[in-house]
Amino acid sequence: MAQEKFGLGAAAEYWTDAWQRTVLCLETLNERGNTALAQAAKEVPHVLTFQADVVLDGRRLERPVNYALVRIVPPPDVTIDPAKPPIIVVDPRAGHGPGIGGMKPDSEIGVALRAGHATYFIGFLPKPVPGQTIEDVCRAEAIFIAAVAARHPEAEGKPIIIANCQAGWQIMMTAAVRPDLAGVIMLAGAPLSYWAGVHGKNPMRYLGGSLGGTWLTALSGDLGAGIFDGANLVANFESLNLANTYWTKPYNVYSKVDSETERFLEFETWWGSPVLLNAGEMEWIADNLFVGNKLSTGELRTSEGVRIDLRNIKSPIVCFCSWGDDITPPQQALDWVLDLYDDVSEIIVNGQTIVYSLHHSIGHLGIFVSGKVAAKEHREFVSCMEMIEATPPGLYEAVISDLGEETANRDLVDGKYLFRLEPRTLDDIRAFGVNSPEDDKRFAAVARLSEINLGLYRTFAEPWVRAAVTEPMAEAMRAMHPHRLRFDLFSDRNPFMSAIKPMAEQVRANREPVGADNPLLAMEKQASSQITAALERWGEMRDRMTEAFFLTTYGSPLLHAMVGLGSPRDETPHGVERDLVREAAAAKLRIALEGRFEEGGIEEAVLRALIYVRRPEGGFDERGYRMLKNIRESRKSNERLSLARFREMLNEQLQLVLLDEERAVVALPKLLETDESDTAAALGALRKLVGAAGALDPEGERRLARVEKLFGAKPTKSRKANG
Missing domain, CATH: 3.40.50.1820 (Alpha/Beta hydrolase fold, catalytic domain)
Incomplete structure (x- = not known):
């Protein structure tokens, strides 16, 4: 009897559940397809859950x-x-x-x-x-x-x-x-x-080189009659993780169809609504960003x-x-x-x-x-x-x-x-990983080769492609894109799906989930894990082969010579070019700062002292800022510094401390030539700001004691973390 329960009973329980999950999963895919069609029919399809009012229409x-x-x-x-x-x-x-x-x-x-x-x-x-x-x-x-x-x-x-x-x-x-x-x-x-990236990871950055540059982007735009289909970008994203795309995501819905459907449909509503770009837009992105x-x-x-x-x-x-x-x-x-x-x-x-x-x-x-x-x-x-x-x-x-x-x-x-x-x-x-000069040269070779291949395509092939493709043909190709087709096939457009909803209602009325200890369910999960692992290994092998092809092909001295790249000794480091106007402005700022050490008042003194005291510690957290905000808001609205002026002042005081820390500190008394009560209030505010983030280390204590003397006050005996 026990043997029968474990064998035939377990099998019947599992296959009943498997059939019911299949029906419910097909219903989920049917709903996903219908949602995709409904989104495509809207003038402004979006997935915002918040009500919105149009302010400007571009x-x-x-x-x-x-x-x-x-x-x-x-x-x-x-x-x-x-x-x-x-x-x-x-x-x-x-x-x-x-x-x-x-x-x-x-x-x-x-x-x-x-x-x-x-x-x-x-x-x-x-x-x-x-x-x-x-x-x-x-x-x-x-x-x-x-x-x-x-x-x-x-x-x-x-x-x-x-x-x-x-x-x-x-x-x-x-x-x-x-x-x-x-x-x-x-x-x-x-x-x-x-x-940017590191070897052994980030395979998407090799895509341009693997395809010979951006000529395929131009071809895609021409096949779309001047329109680039965003479904192609979606396909690129999905190709990165073969296991998730072709097994893990669909199996997760199938195996947890009683609880996962809502989350799945919510995401797929967004994922299944690709948009279009002008071919010129996509070509600009590919030429100037992805490859260039x-x-x-x-x-x-x-x-x-x-x-x-x-x-x-x-x-x-x-x-x-x-x-x-x-x-x-x-x-x-x-x-x-x-x-x-x-x-x-x-x-x-x-x-x-x-x-x-x-x-x-x-x-x-x-x-x-x-x-x-x-x-x-x-x-x-x-x-x-x-x-x-x-x-x-x-x-x-x-x-x-x-x-x-x-x-x-x-x-x-x-x-x-x-x-x-x-x-x-x-x-x-x-430390996160950077390209070597050899890597930068490989990518530079891709950019050069891309320009050559794109020029060849535009000269010899593009006129023929554009002459052959009509708008109806382009629209038909977009409709047949695999990303759209997999949604449409399970929608109500497919007459075979008409039987799914009645079957799903019957299944829900008689739902019999399989027990968690069912041995066949354990075999199913094990098989799923093996399929996932196999797809992951295939993806890893594909990525390694892609990287090896890229590094070997675009590291070739012959290719470098053919596309006009010189030797490594002749190459300047990859980076932005110098801006003499900007450098002149920076030099002018340094000269201007030389005359500002003794300029300012109490606010400048407090900020300069705060920077000086906390500088050895390095970081700072939200407690100090919220204390500063509390102090600011305690003043009358017409006496408060604006946030823009505060940031400007803080920046200037930091620049002064960095330029000459000792000179900046010695000049503090010049900024405090005011009423003693104001100075005492400023010192009190400084102590609150310093203590907001907790107790100071010994160097911070020493610096605060020095600042207190410059403010004309006796140092306190204890400055524990009580704000």
């Missing part, structure tokens, strides 16, 4: 684009603080439709709203305006940002930009040409340095001849990336800093504040979609944007840690995590 601009600016309507339980700068979330137009930044309540948009910021969203339509260019889109984004700023004149700060993936480099281009518009710019999973890598090296120019130099950006820049991201690895998100600067001192002199944060494991899409990331990293960044805005120029790493019982002044921490900025050097970024 199609009505002087240079029209298929982008739009919308205001996110706050939910009834959200209160907007008019003094807080507005936040603009910009979604990537990288094959998919808009809305991923607000697809869930716990999202970038949701976090911004709950923090009390007026929130806006820049999205796009599925079809481009004929003739629109990447430059036109950047112009439109500048108009959108200016419009948001004009709608919030009472805000203490310029609009904050959160740009995801492709939108990141686009916003950086906009900010480089119009540095006056934006406040903090946060880049989430945004690639800026396309050649011209953004981080300052080689791009506008149609008016203005050089797009990322060093022009004066807004603080936050780069959020992840080690688990195989589309935008940390090197591609951060190595633009190495292209622009040789030392952190150059960043400081240029007045740029650059902050980076590394997640340990989240994937590319999880950076913008994951509820856990939104609840931790995005929430902390949004809550500390004012602090980042006021951070002195330099390079920092944002470290987000759990609060401990020993954390001092917990009342100054917003939430359950402590946000801290740690000073870093360029060597810290180099």
Whole structure:
């Protein structure tokens, strides 16, 4: 009897469940296909869960684009603080439709709203305006940002930009040409340095070389009758992880069909709605970014001849990336800093504040979609944007840690995590992995060969392709794209799917899930693991072969000679060219600083003393800024420094301390030539600021004691972490 139960009974139980899961999974795929058709029929398909009102329609601009600016309507339980700068979330137009930044309540948009910021969203339509260019889109984004700023004149700060993936480099281009518009710019999973990466990983950067350059991009645009199908970009993303694409994701739905359906359909609504680009837009991206890598090296120019130099950006820049991201690895998100600067001192002199944060494991899409990331990293960044805005120029790493019982002044921490900025050097970024000169030369060879192959295609093949392809043919090819076809095949367009819904209703009425201890279920899971492992091994082998082909082919001295590359001795280091105007401005600033050591008043004295005392420690966290904010808000509104003036003052005092620390400290009494009560109040404020982040180390104690003497007060006996 026991044998029968274990054998026939277990088999019957398993196969009943397997059949029911199959029916329910087919119903899920049917719903996914119907949703994709419904999205495609909409004029503005998106996945935003928030109500939005259109502010500006890019199609009505002087240079029209298929982008739009919308205001996110706050939910009834959200209160907007008019003094807080507005936040603009910009979604990537990288094959998919808009809305991923607000697809869930716990999202970038949701976090911004709950923090009390007026929130806006820049999205796009599925079809481009004929003739629109990447430059036109950047112009439109500048108009959108200016419009948001004009709608919030009472805000203490310029609009904050959160740009995801492709939108990141686009916003950086906009900010480089119009540095006056934006406040903090946060880049989430945004690639800026396309050649960067390490051997054995990041195979996507080899794609251009494997295909012989960008001529295939031009061919795809011509086959689309002047339109590039974003489904091709989606296919590239999916090819990175064969196991997930062809087995793990579908099997996860099948094996957990009772609980996984809603999450699967929510994501597939976005994933299954590819958008279109003008062929010229995609060719520009492929030529100048993917293969040319011209953004981080300052080689791009506008149609008016203005050089797009990322060093022009004066807004603080936050780069959020992840080690688990195989589309935008940390090197591609951060190595633009190495292209622009040789030392952190150059960043400081240029007045740029650059902050980076590394997640340990989240994937590319999880950076913008994951509820856990939104609840931790995005929430902390949004809550500390004012602090980042006021951070002195330099390079920092944002470290987000759990609060401990020993954390001092917990009342100054917003939430359950402590946000801290740690000073870093360029060597810290180099430690993540950088290209060797030989690698840079290989990629340069790809760029040269790409220009040659593209020229050959345009001369000998493009006229014939364009003459042969008609608009109906192009539309038919887009409809038959495998990415769209796999959705359509399971939709109601397929008459064989009509029987699935009645069967699914019957299955739910008689659902009999298999027991977790069923041996056949264990065999199924084991088989799934083996299939996953096999696909992963195949993907790894493919990537190794691709890398070996790339390194061997594009490392050939013969190829280098054929495309006009000289020997390594003749090559200059890969990086941005010198800017004599900028260098002259930096030298002028240093000369001007020489006369400012004894200029200023109490505010300058407190900031200079704070920098001096905390400088050996290096980093600083949100507690010090919130204490500073509390002190500022305790003053009458007409006596408060504006945040812009505060940041300017803090920057100047940092420059003075860096230029000559001893001279800056000795000059403090000159800044304190005022009423004794004011000096005493300033010293009290300084002590609160110094103590906000906890007890000082011995060197900090020594420096504070010296400052107290210069302020004309007796040092206190104890400065424990009580604020």
